[in-house]
Amino acid sequence: MPIVIKRSIEHSHVNVSKVEAGRISKAAAGYIFAPGTSILCGECAFVGEGGLCSDHPGPEQRVNLEKGSCNDWQDRRQGLVAGNNSRPWVQVAYIENNNGFGCRRCEHMDLEKHDCSVVDPNSPGDNPGKIDPYACCVFWEKDPKRGNWPESRFV
Ligand code: SF4
Numbered sequence: 001m002p003i004v005i006k007r008s009i010e011h012s013h014v015n016v017s018k019v020e021a022g023r024i025s026k027a028a029a030g031y032i033f034a035p036g037t038s039i040l041c042g043e044c045a046f047v048g049e050g051g052l053c054s055d056h057p058g059p060e061q062r063v064n065l066e067k068g069s070c071n072d073w074q075d076r077r078q079g080l081v082a083g084n085n086s087r088p089w090v091q092v093a094y095i096e097n098n099n100g101f102g103c104r105r106c107e108h109m110d111l112e113k114h115d116c117s118v119v120d121p122n123s124p125g126d127n128p129g130k131i132d133p134y135a136c137c138v139f140w141e142k143d144p145k146r147g148n149w150p151e152s153r154f155v
């Protein structure tokens with residue numbers, strides 16, 4: 001997720017009203033498709049020995065592997081990435097959420113229609129013509145109902 005737009009527990013950082021007229025493209029939203037994950041630090045390529053994240057400096061390397069995530073998340077199943085400890089949490093919008101992230105836990109997601117009120121499903125990128133429940137992007141905001149559901153409730 002390379003675009004630095006804040007994603008936060010308070011959910012007050014993204015001015016969604018600005019994008020309602022024309023939805024954001026998947027590319028601009030940092031849309032990623034990662035089935036089989038919950039976009040958690042424990043599933044991220046930057047986590048090395050000792051469970052530390054090499055993307056961040058100093059004590060911020062100690063991320064929460066079971067609840068944390070940020071806009072720099074990359075799928076560790078595609079290989080590990082050695083960061084240079086240069087990206088502070090505030091820059092990558094590090095946040096924590098019980099059970100993780102993904103469109104299925106986002107308030108902008110219409111699960112039945114595979115659509116999103118923020119990101120254009122027809123823009124170029126993964127999952128042509130739809131927004132997938134197992135994708136995510138930097139505009140993620142916790143859904144008041146599904147936001148903490150475990151994986152078993154989505155099947
Ligand atoms: S804080 Fe970001 S870069 Fe670091 S392990 Fe978590 S998702 Fe990956």
Ligand code: SF4
Nearest residue numbers: 103106109116137139
């Ligand atoms: S549902 Fe949420 S996380 Fe998924 S693309 Fe839309 S804004 Fe991003």
